[in-house]
Amino acid sequence: MQATDATATPRPVTIRLGATRPRWGERAIAAALCLCALVSVATTVGIVVALAEPSLEFFRSIPIGSFLTGTKWSPLFSPPDFGVLPLISATLVTTACALVVCIPFGLGSAIYLSEYATVSTRKVVKPFLEVLAGIPTVVYGFFALTFVTPLLREVWPGFLGDPPQVFNALSAGLVMGVMILPTVASLSEDALSAVPRSLREGAYALGATKLHVSTRVAVPAALSGIVASFILGISRAVGETMIVLIAAGGTPNLSLNPVEAMQTMTAFIAAAGLGDQPTGSIGYKTIFAVGSTLFIATLAMNIVSIRLVRRFREVYE
Numbered sequence: 001m002q003a004t005d006a007t008a009t010p011r012p013v014t015i016r017l018g019a020t021r022p023r024w025g026e027r028a029i030a031a032a033l034c035l036c037a038l039v040s041v042a043t044t045v046g047i048v049v050a051l052a053e054p055s056l057e058f059f060r061s062i063p064i065g066s067f068l069t070g071t072k073w074s075p076l077f078s079p080p081d082f083g084v085l086p087l088i089s090a091t092l093v094t095t096a097c098a099l100v101v102c103i104p105f106g107l108g109s110a111i112y113l114s115e116y117a118t119v120s121t122r123k124v125v126k127p128f129l130e131v132l133a134g135i136p137t138v139v140y141g142f143f144a145l146t147f148v149t150p151l152l153r154e155v156w157p158g159f160l161g162d163p164p165q166v167f168n169a170l171s172a173g174l175v176m177g178v179m180i181l182p183t184v185a186s187l188s189e190d191a192l193s194a195v196p197r198s199l200r201e202g203a204y205a206l207g208a209t210k211l212h213v214s215t216r217v218a219v220p221a222a223l224s225g226i227v228a229s230f231i232l233g234i235s236r237a238v239g240e241t242m243i244v245l246i247a248a249g250g251t252p253n254l255s256l257n258p259v260e261a262m263q264t265m266t267a268f269i270a271a272a273g274l275g276d277q278p279t280g281s282i283g284y285k286t287i288f289a290v291g292s293t294l295f296i297a298t299l300a301m302n303i304v305s306i307r308l309v310r311r312f313r314e315v316y317e
Contacts, residue, residue: 051295054288061282067289073252073263075286076272082286084293086252090169090262094244095237097173097258098180102233105177106184107219107226113185114192115214126189133182141246144175149247162259167249170258176243180233187232191225192218224309231305235298241266265294 059067062082070083109129113122148171149164156163164170195218203213219226249261250271263271269287277284 047295051288051292054285055292058282058285058289061285062289071254073268076277076283080282084265084290086254087263087265087268087290088293089254089256090244090248090252091238091264091266093256093258093262094169094173094176094240094248094264095234097170098177098237099230099234101174101177102180102184102237103230106181106229106233107188109181109185110188110192110226111214111219113189115210115218126186129185130182132178133186135179137179137240137242138246140175140179141172141243144171144243144247148175164259165249165261167247167251167261168259169244169248169262172244172247173237173258175247176237176240179240179243180236183236184229184233187229188222188226191222191229194225195221224311227308228305231301231308235301238298238301239266239294241270245270265290269294 067082067084069085070081071085072081072083073086074081113126117125145167149166149168152168152171153163199217199221200213203217208217244264245267248264248267250263250267251261252263252268253260255262269290272283272287277287
């Protein structure tokens with residue numbers, strides 16, 4: 001036998017980090033996930049295509065300036081008026097009423113669940129809060145019409161003027177805020193829970209109280225997620241249909257008084273879509289024109305939301 005040379009250089013070992021053969025299962029999963037993403041993109045593109053052609057045909061007949069600045073909306077009557085401002089103002093009024101409820105109560109609920117509630121309390125309270133998100137919106141609409149409106153008419157103080165009408169934007173907006181509250185509370189609570197514990201402990205070490213830690217440490221640190229929840233709540237309120245269709249009424253009314261009957265953009269689309277409008281008529285095309293306006297408004301809010309989230313985002317290691 002020959003002696004092994006102890007000084008011989010060992011042969012380099014090649015380590016392969018990649019797979020030696022194709023992993024078809026992983027490729028199938030990646031393809032399925034890519035397909036899911038493409039379905040979302042294709043749906044958005046399909047909505048844009050469906051709205052674009054009828055809307056363009058509508059604006060060939062009705063100037064876009066008079067559509068956006070007109071103060072009367074009666075497209076299905078003779079003579080017709082095509083000013084969309086009454087629908088936009090009604091949408092803004094009901095959304096503002098909803099935000100009065102969902103933003104303070106939603107953020108307050110999130111702070112309580114994240115900073116004050118015990119683990120056992122959170123496990124009980126949070127599911128009950130999220131149950132509100134599962135109630136059908138038509139139930140909320142009848143609740144607003146048959147309970148909230150009579151209650152408001154009964155307790156309405158005289159110094160505020162006339163009591164709410166049978167159909168009014170106030171009751172629809174308040175109930176809409178209750179419907180959106182779980183969304184704002186849940187997302188804000190998740191954002192607060194993601195704040196590192198070390199920030200809170202550092203504040204406590206400096207002598208801060210629990211209130212100061214909650215409002216001046218945790219909330220600013222989770223501001224991007226909280227802002228995103230607010231924008232999502234606004235988008236949900238703008239796009240809500242059944243509550244405003246049932247409780248707010250169907251009268252286009254250019255007013256900022258929430259106790260009056262109004263018709264929002266979504267309520268008009270729902271009401272006109274169920275009517276006997278001949279396909280291709282100008283009344284039929286108003287549905288797509290209002291839908292395009294609503295789509296652009298929602299898209300603008302999403303763009304603002306993304307910019308705000310990026311502006312206030314905090315990255316922790």
